[in-house]
Amino acid sequence: MVLDYFSLVSPYDNLPTKTFYSYFDLIINIVLLGVDLDDCMKIYNEKFSSKPQEIRSVLDSIDIFSGKMDMHRCQSSFIFRYRAVWDKLMGFLILLISPEEYNAFIKADSRKGSFKKIAENHLDSSPYLSEIIEIIDNDIKRFDDDFRTPEAHYAGRLRKWSFITLPWRQDPAILLYGYYNLLNRTMKGILTVLNQK
Numbered sequence: 001m002v003l004d005y006f007s008l009v010s011p012y013d014n015l016p017t018k019t020f021y022s023y024f025d026l027i028i029n030i031v032l033l034g035v036d037l038d039d040c041m042k043i044y045n046e047k048f049s050s051k052p053q054e055i056r057s058v059l060d061s062i063d064i065f066s067g068k069m070d071m072h073r074c075q076s077s078f079i080f081r082y083r084a085v086w087d088k089l090m091g092f093l094i095l096l097i098s099p100e101e102y103n104a105f106i107k108a109d110s111r112k113g114s115f116k117k118i119a120e121n122h123l124d125s126s127p128y129l130s131e132i133i134e135i136i137d138n139d140i141k142r143f144d145d146d147f148r149t150p151e152a153h154y155a156g157r158l159r160k161w162s163f164i165t166l167p168w169r170q171d172p173a174i175l176l177y178g179y180y181n182l183l184n185r186t187m188k189g190i191l192t193v194l195n196q197k
Contacts, residue, residue, distance in 0.1 A: 019095040036078040072162040090115040097122040
C-alpha cells in the first residue's frame with residue numbers, strides 16, 4: 001500500500017501550499033481506495049470463502065444477496081474514487097510542473113486531454129511524465145471504458161457480477177486490484193522523482 005513509501009514531512013517542507021494540499025488530498029484518497037478493496041475482501045471472506053465454490057444465484061439466500069450487495073457498494077465506491085484519484089493525480093502533477101496552467105487544466109472539458117497537452121510541453125522536467133501520459137492514454141482509457149463509463153452512464157458492469165457468485169480468482173472484480181496496483185506503482189515512481197528534487 002502507498003503508506004509504505006509516502007511522507008508528509010518532506011512535501012510539507014518543500015512544496016508550495018496549494019501543491020502540498022493537492023498532494024495530501026491525493027494520498028488520503030489513495031488510502032481510502034485501499035479501504036474499499038479491504039472491505040470487499042472482508043465481505044468475501046465472511047460471506048463466500050467458506051461456501052462451496054460453485055457458480056450460484058445470489059437469490060439462493062438473503063445472506064448471499066446481502067453480501068453481494070455489500071460488495072457491489074464497495075466496488076462502486078472504488079470505481080468512482082479511483083477515477084477521481086487520477087484526475088487529482090494529474091492536477092498534482094500540473095501544479096508541480098506548470099502551476100500557471102492549473103486553472104486551465106481544471107476548467108478543461110477533458111482533463112486527460114488537457115493534462116497530456118500540458119505534460120508533453122514539459123517532458124524535460126521529469127523523466128516520468130512520458131510514462132504517466134502512456135498510462136493515462138492506455139490503462140486509464142481502458143478503465144473508463146470497462147468500468148467508470150458503464151457504472152456512471154449505462155446499466156453498469158458490476159450489476160452482472162452482483163447476481164452470481166464465483167470463486168475469487170474467477171470473479172471479474174479481481175481486475176480492480178490490478179488497477180490499484182497500477183496506481184501504487186505509478187505513485188511510487190512519482191514520489192521517487194519528487195524526493196529527488
